Amino acid sequence: MALYNDVAPLVELDAKVTAIDQDERGVSVTYVDARRGGEPKHARADWCLCTIPLSILSEIPVKVSEPMLAAIQSAPYEASVKFGLQFKRRFWEEDERIYGGISFTDLPIQMIGYPMAGMNAGGKGVLLGGYVWGTNAYEFNSMTPEQRIHKAVELGAKIHPQYPAEFENGVVVSWHRSPFTQGCFANWSDAAREKHYNNLCQIDGRIALAGEHASRLP
Numbered sequence: 001m002a003l004y005n006d007v008a009p010l011v012e013l014d015a016k017v018t019a020i021d022q023d024e025r026g027v028s029v030t031y032v033d034a035r036r037g038g039e040p041k042h043a044r045a046d047w048c049l050c051t052i053p054l055s056i057l058s059e060i061p062v063k064v065s066e067p068m069l070a071a072i073q074s075a076p077y078e079a080s081v082k083f084g085l086q087f088k089r090r091f092w093e094e095d096e097r098i099y100g101g102i103s104f105t106d107l108p109i110q111m112i113g114y115p116m117a118g119m120n121a122g123g124k125g126v127l128l129g130g131y132v133w134g135t136n137a138y139e140f141n142s143m144t145p146e147q148r149i150h151k152a153v154e155l156g157a158k159i160h161p162q163y164p165a166e167f168e169n170g171v172v173v174s175w176h177r178s179p180f181t182q183g184c185f186a187n188w189s190d191a192a193r194e195k196h197y198n199n200l201c202q203i204d205g206r207i208a209l210a211g212e213h214a215s216r217l218p
Helices: 002-010 066-072 134-141 145-156 190-200
Strands: 015-023 026-033 037-045 048-050 080-087 101-104 111-114 125-133 167-174 207-209
Touching: 015 048, 066 190, 080 134, 080 145, 125 134, 125 145, 134 167, 145 167
Parallel strands: 048 207
Antiparallel strands: 015 026, 026 037, 080 125, 080 167, 101 111, 111 125
16 A cells, blocks of 8 residues: 555556557557446556456457467466454464464365464454365355355364354455456466466567566466
């Protein structure tokens, strides 16, 4: 937010990009208001630094070279689901003397994370009720948000029997269900990275890509 406050007059929020075009003089981006709709708008600049995830960029008409286009279309995205569960009290501290850290499990929620902040503060608390990958994530992706929360509480109770009595509410993010990411991060195979990664990281005309997909540490 500190960075945004310095550049706020230059930022247009809720701008859903629908096409990216370029020529030898610059780049034109077509976009619409993601909340209110309306007629398409156009922005033009000398250069474009594009941070749209490849999962979305691969669905947008973008004028780049064939090697860059192939690279954009080469990386599937990892599925992941993350749960935040709010409880009436910090029972993990009061009952079990757990202060921070993670419980790993072979249950579909895969892990429970305990907050380091606010230890012994009393009152309500929030656990990372699950951080799910792979086939478990696809299973949770197929549920409604309410079903996901219910399942996380049901499974967490196998580790902490206090869950049902202490649970208040929760929130869950399923990255494959997010319309602006459709996944958590680019899941490069060794073969795809060898063939396409260097092309992805080139400046293509007047367009360059940035983001975790353009990193060797996604």
